[in-house]
Amino acid sequence: xxxxxxxxxxxxxxxxxxxxxxxxxxxxxxxxxxxxxxxxxxxxxxxxxxxxxxxxxxxxxxxxxxxxxxxxxxxxxxxxxxxxxxxxxxxxxxxxxxxxxxxxxxxxxxxxxxxxxxxxxxxxxxxxxxxxxxxxxxxxxxxxxxxxxxxxxxxxxxxxxxxxxxxxxxxxxxxxxxxxxxxxxxxxxxxxxxxxxxxxxxxxxxxxxxxxxxxxxxxxxxxxxxxxxxxxxxxxxxxxxxxxxxxxxxxxxxxxxxxxxxxxxxxxxxxxxxxxxxxxxxxxxxxxxxxxxxxxxxxxxxxxxxxxxxxxxxxxxxxxxxxxxxxxxxxxxxxxxxxxxxxxxxxxxxxxxxxxxxxxxxxxxxxxxxxxxxxxxxxxxxxxxxxxxxxxxxxxxxxxxxxxxxxxxxxxxxxxxxxxxxxxxxxxxxxxxxxxxxxxxxxxxxxxxxxxxxxxxxxxxxxxxxxxxxxxxxxxxxxxxxxxxxxxxxxxxxxxxxxxxxxxxxxxxxxxxxxxxxxxxxxxxxxxxxxxxxxxxxxxxxxxxxxxxxxxxxxxxxxxxxxxxxxxxxxxxxxxxxxxxxxxxxxxxxxxxxxxxxxxxxxxxxxxxxxxxxxxxxxxxxxxxxxxxxxxxxxxxxxxxxxxxxxxxxxxxxxxxxxxxxxxxxxxxxxxxxxxxxxxxxxxxxxxxxxxxxxxxxxxxxxxxxxxxxxxxxxxxxxxxxxxxxxxxxxxxxxxxxxxxxxxxxx
Numbered sequence: 001x002x003x004x005x006x007x008x009x010x011x012x013x014x015x016x017x018x019x020x021x022x023x024x025x026x027x028x029x030x031x032x033x034x035x036x037x038x039x040x041x042x043x044x045x046x047x048x049x050x051x052x053x054x055x056x057x058x059x060x061x062x063x064x065x066x067x068x069x070x071x072x073x074x075x076x077x078x079x080x081x082x083x084x085x086x087x088x089x090x091x092x093x094x095x096x097x098x099x100x101x102x103x104x105x106x107x108x109x110x111x112x113x114x115x116x117x118x119x120x121x122x123x124x125x126x127x128x129x130x131x132x133x134x135x136x137x138x139x140x141x142x143x144x145x146x147x148x149x150x151x152x153x154x155x156x157x158x159x160x161x162x163x164x165x166x167x168x169x170x171x172x173x174x175x176x177x178x179x180x181x182x183x184x185x186x187x188x189x190x191x192x193x194x195x196x197x198x199x200x201x202x203x204x205x206x207x208x209x210x211x212x213x214x215x216x217x218x219x220x221x222x223x224x225x226x227x228x229x230x231x232x233x234x235x236x237x238x239x240x241x242x243x244x245x246x247x248x249x250x251x252x253x254x255x256x257x258x259x260x261x262x263x264x265x266x267x268x269x270x271x272x273x274x275x276x277x278x279x280x281x282x283x284x285x286x287x288x289x290x291x292x293x294x295x296x297x298x299x300x301x302x303x304x305x306x307x308x309x310x311x312x313x314x315x316x317x318x319x320x321x322x323x324x325x326x327x328x329x330x331x332x333x334x335x336x337x338x339x340x341x342x343x344x345x346x347x348x349x350x351x352x353x354x355x356x357x358x359x360x361x362x363x364x365x366x367x368x369x370x371x372x373x374x375x376x377x378x379x380x381x382x383x384x385x386x387x388x389x390x391x392x393x394x395x396x397x398x399x400x401x402x403x404x405x406x407x408x409x410x411x412x413x414x415x416x417x418x419x420x421x422x423x424x425x426x427x428x429x430x431x432x433x434x435x436x437x438x439x440x441x442x443x444x445x446x447x448x449x450x451x452x453x454x455x456x457x458x459x460x461x462x463x464x465x466x467x468x469x470x471x472x473x474x475x476x477x478x479x480x481x482x483x484x485x486x487x488x489x490x491x492x493x494x495x496x497x498x499x500x501x502x503x504x505x506x507x508x509x510x511x512x513x514x515x516x517x518x519x520x521x522x523x524x525x526x527x528x529x530x531x532x533x534x535x536x537x538x539x540x541x542x543x544x545x546x547x548x549x550x551x552x553x554x555x556x557x558x559x560x561x562x563x564x565x566x567x568x569x570x571x572x573x574x575x576x577x578x579x580x581x582x583x584x585x586x587x588x589x590x591x592x593x594x595x596x597x598x599x600x601x602x603x604x605x606x607x608x609x610x611x612x613x614x615x616x617x618x619x620x621x622x623x624x625x626x627x628x629x630x631x632x633x634x635x636x637x638x639x640x641x642x643x644x645x646x647x648x649x650x651x652x653x654x655x656x657x658x659x660x661x662x663x664x665x666x667x668x669x670x671x672x673x674x675x676x677x678x679x680x681x682x683x684x685x686x687x688x689x690x691x692x693x694x695x696x697x698x699x700x701x702x703x704x705x706x707x708x709x710x711x712x713x714x715x716x717x718x719x720x721x722x723x724x725x726x727x728x729x730x731x732x733x734x735x736x737x738x739x740x741x742x743x744x745x746x747x
Contacts, residue, residue, distance in 0.1 A: 028075045029075050030074060030076045030077070031057060032061070032062065032077070032078040032079065032083075032109075033045070033081070034061060034081030034082065034109075035050045036052070036059060038061065039059065039065065041058050043055060043058060050079065063083050067099075070099050072092070072093045072097035073094070073097035073099070074100070075100045076101045077105075078102070078104060079107055080103075080104070080108055081109060083109060084114075084316075084317075086322055089327055089328035091327060092330060092331070093329065095361070099332070101334065102333075103335030103336060103366075108336070108368075109335075110339065111336055111337065111350075113316060113342065114314060115313055116309075117314055120309065122143075123144065127145070129297050130143065130278075130299065132276055133213055133216060137278055139278065144302060144308060145299045147295040147297050149294065149295065151163055151286070152315055163314065164315040165314055167282070167302060167304070167311050167312055168303075170282075171394070173283050173284070174272045175275070175284065176270055176271070176277055177270065177277050178190065179280060185270075187225045188265075190223070190268035190270045191270065192265065193258050193260060193266050193268060197260075198260045200257060200258050201254040201258070202249060202250060204222070204224070210241065210243075210247055210248060211246060214241065215241055217241040217248050217271060219274075221235055221237055221272050222238055222269050222270065222271050223235055223272060224258075225268045226254065227259060227267055228259055229256050236250040236254070248271075278299060282302075284299060284300045284301070285299045286299065318342065318348045318352075319348060319350075319352040320369075323352065323354075323357055323362065325356070329362075331362055331363070333362075333364045333365070334366050335366045336367045336368075337367070337370075338368070339370050339371045340372065341373070342372060342373030348373065349378050350377060350395070351364055352375065353381070354380060355403075357380060358381040360384055361383070361385070364387050364388070365386070365387075367391075369395070370391070370394045371394050372396065374395065374397045375420075376392035376398070376415070377392065377400045378397075379402050379405070380403050381403070381404045383405070385407075385409070386409040387402075388409070391414045392413060392414070393415070393417050393440075395419070396420075397418070398420040398421050398423070399415040399416070399418040400422070400424070402426075402428055403425075403428070404428065406428070407429075408430075408431045408432075410433045411432065411434045414438075418440075421446060421447045422448055422449060423438060423448070423449040425450065426451075426452045427455065428455045428458075429455075429457065430617075431457070431459065432461075432620075432621065433449070433458070433461070434460075434463070436464075436465075437463070438466075438467075439465070440467060446467070448465040448466075448467045448470070448490075451473075451478055451481070452476055452477070453478070455475075456479045457479075457480045458481050458482065459482045460484070461482070461483075461484040461485050462485045462486065462642070463486045465488050466588060467490050471496065471498050473488055473496070473497045474498050474500060475500075475503065477502070478504070479506075479527070480505035480529075481505070481527075482508045482614060483497075483508065483509045484511060485511050486512045486513070486627070488515070489516045489588065495524060496517050497524065499525050501526065503526060503529070504529055505529040506527070506529040507531050508531075508614075509525070509531075509533045511534075511626070512537075513641045514538040514539065515557065522538060522539040522541050525541075531549045532608055533549070534551075534553050534554065534602075534605065535602040535640050536554045536555070536641070537557065537641040538555070539556075540558045540560040540563055551567055552567045553603045554567075555570070556572055557574065559574065571640075573597060576597060580593065592639060592641065592643055592644075600639060601640050602640045605623065647666065647725070648666065649727065650666075651730050652664065652730065653731075654732075655732050655734050655735055657708075657735075658704060658706050658707070658736070659706060661700070662701045662716070663701075664699055664728070670696050671720050672696065674696040674718050674720055675693050675696065675719050676694035676718060677690050677693075677716070677717045677719050677724075678691040678703075678715070679691070680714045682707070682712035685707075686704045687704075708734055708735055708736055709734075711731050712732050712734070713731050714731070716728055
C-alpha cells in the first residue's frame with residue numbers, strides 16, 4: 001500500500017505536478033463508502049462521484065473491509081452513511097505509525113447497531129393482542145404492528161423479557177405505568193409501596209392502584225425497586241392479579257422483602273408491557289409468547305408515521321467497535337456517530353474492550369456515542385488510552401467505564417444522562433480526568449462519577465459535574481486523589497462528594513466549588529492518609545479518618561451538625577446570599593462577581609504541589625490556572641473556588657445606514673486613569689482610526705460615514721498609561737436596508 005502511494009507521488013512530481021496538484025484523496029490511504037455498489041480495489045475510487053470511476057485510491061463498502069486492508073500508518077476515511085455492522089478491531093498500529101479510522105472531512109458516518117423492521121400495518125378495532133377482557137386499546141388507530149419469528153435474548157439478568165426498539169436512533173420506551181420520559185426506568189416516577197406490602201416477596205398489594213378485574217395484569221411485567229438489593233431494579237413476570245385483594249402475584253419471588261421504613265424513599269414498582277399501557281407516541285408493546293404460527297407481535301405508537309419502513313429498528317448487534325484480544329494497539333477512532341448497540345450483558349455498547357482483552361494506546365475522540373442499550377464506552381485492561389472530545393449521552397449503562405487501566409486520560413468530553421453512572425472507574429493506576437462536562441441522571445445508580453476499588457494517583461481537574469440528583473462524585477478504597485478547579489453540584493442530594501469506605505494515601509481538595517447539599521454534609525472524605533482541604537467554596541462537611549487533616553482558606557455557605565470549628569483563615573458565609581458570590585447562582589453561572597467575598601480570600605497551593613510532587617506526577621496539567629485556563633493569581637492573591645475573577649470586556653456592534661453603533665460592558669471597576677481607544681479596519685469613515693482618549697465612563701460610540709456592504713473590523717482597548725489592559729473585537733457590515741444576513745461576527 002505505502003509503496004504504491006510513494007510511486008504515484010513520484011510519478012506526479014516527474015510529470016511536473018506540485019504538491020498542490022495532488023488530489024485530496026491522497027490524504028487518506030483507504031476510503032469506506034456505503035454508497036458504493038461494490039469495492040474499488042484498483043485505485044479507481046472517485047471521491048466526487050462516489051463510485052469506481054476515478055483515481056482517488058481504494059475504497060470499500062464496509063468499515064470492516066477498509067480496516068482489514070490497512071497497515072500501520074494508514075488513514076482510513078469513512079464517508080457519510082449508515083453502516084449496519086459490528087467492527088472488530090483485529091489489527092495493530094505502531095507507536096509512531098498509528099492506524100487512524102476517521103470521518104471524511106465535513107461528513108458524519110453512523111455506525112448503527114439495529115436492524116430495520118418492515119411490514120408495519122395500522123391496527124384495527126378488533127386486534128386480538130390489543131384487547132384485554134373484551135376491551136380494545138382506545139388508541140388502536142395510532143398504533144402499528146409487525147411480526148418477528150424470534151425475540152432477541154434478554155439483555156440483563158435483572159431486566160428479563162425486555163427487547164429494545166429504536167425510532168430514528170432514539171429509544172422507544174416500553175408501554176409502562178407510570179409513563180417514563182427519556183428512559184425506561186426512572187425509579188423516581190415509580191409508584192411507592194404502602195405499608196400493606198411491607199415484608200411481602202411473592203406478591204404486591206396496592207388498594208389505590210390495583211383495582212382492575214381478576215387477571216387483568218396477568219402476562220405483563222413489573223419492575224420492582226428494591227433498596228435491600230443494593231438499591232437496584234428487578235423485573236418480574238406477573239402470574240395473576242386479584243381485584244378483591246388489590247394485588248399482583250409474581251411468577252418468581254422477589255430477592256428481598258418489600259420495605260417501607262428506614263429509607264429516604266420506599267420501595268416502588270412500575271408495570272410494563274401490557275397492551276392497555278400503550279397510550280402515547282414513542283412507546284411499544286410486544287407479545288411475550290408466540291402465536292399459533294410461531295410469531296411474536298410488536299406494537300408501536302410511532303412518533304413519526306411517515307417513515308415507518310425506514311426508522312423503526314430492533315437491537316441486533318452487541319458492540320460498535322469491538323477490541324479483540326491483544327489488538328487495537330495504537331489505533332485512533334475519530335469522528336463517528338455510534339448508536340443502537342445492545343447484546344450480551346457483559347459485552348455490549350458503543351466501544352468495548354472486554355475483560356481480559358488487553359491493549360495499548362487506543363484513542364477515541366470526536367465521536368457521538370448515544371442510545372446504546374449498554375455502555376457508551378467500556379474498556380478493560382488498557383495502557384495509555386485517551387478518551388477525548390466525545391459526546392457520550394443517553395446510554396442505558398454507564399456512559400464511560402474504565403477498569404484495570406494504566407495512564408488513562410479522559411479529557412474534554414461531554415458525558416450526560418445515563419441510566420448508570422456517567423463515569424465509572426475501577427482499579428486504575430494513574431488517571432487524568434480533565435475538562436469534562438458531566439451531568440444529568442437517569443437511573444437508580446446514576447451518579448456523576450465513581451472512582452472505586454483501589455484506583456491510585458488520580459487527578460480530577462477542571463470538570464463541571466452537575467447532576468439533577470444522586471451524588472456528583474463518589475469513591476472508596478482508593479489512594480492519592482487530587483481534586484482541583486472542579487464544580488460539583490447536585491440539585492437534590494445529601495452528599496456532593498462521598499467516600500463510602502476508608503481509602504489510602506492522600507486526598508487533596510483545592511479550589512473546588514461543592515454546592516447543593518445545603519445543611520447536609522456535602523463533603524465526606526475518609527482516608528488513612530493526609531487530607532488537605534483548601535480554597536474551596538462548600539456547603540459544609542467533615543474530614544474523617546486517619547492522617548493529618550488540613551482545612552484552611554475555605555468558605556462555608558452552610559454548616560452541618562458536626563461541623564468542626566473553622567480555622568482562622570476560613571470564612572463563615574452562611575449570612576451571604578449566593579447571588580452575592582456568583583454571577584447567577586440559580587442559573588448555575590458560578591463565575592465570581594467583582595465584589596464577591598470569595599475574591600482574594602485564598603492562598604497559593606505551591607507548598608501542596610511541592611510536598612506531594614504533583615507537577616512531576618501530572619506534568620501536562622497547569623496547576624496555576626483556573627477551570628477555564630486563566631492564570632492564577634490575576635493580581636497577588638488567589639480566589640476561592642474554581643474560577644479566578646478575570647476582568648472582561650464585551651464589545652457589541654449594531655449595523656445601520658453608513659453607521660455602526662457600538663456599546664460595551666466590563667465586569668470590573670477600571671482604574672480612574674483609564675481611557676478607551678477605538679480602531680477600525682475598512683474603508684475610511686467620517687473619523688480617522690484610531691479614535692483615542694475616550695473617558696473611562698464611556699460605554700457607547702457611533703462610527704459614521706462608512707461604506708455599505710463592507711466588513712469593518714472594530715477593536716476596543718481599555719488603556720492605562722498607553723498600555724491596553726482589556727480588549728475585544730467585532731466585525732460589522734453597515735447597510736441601509738433590512739436583510740437577513742450575517743452582518744455581525746465575533747473575532
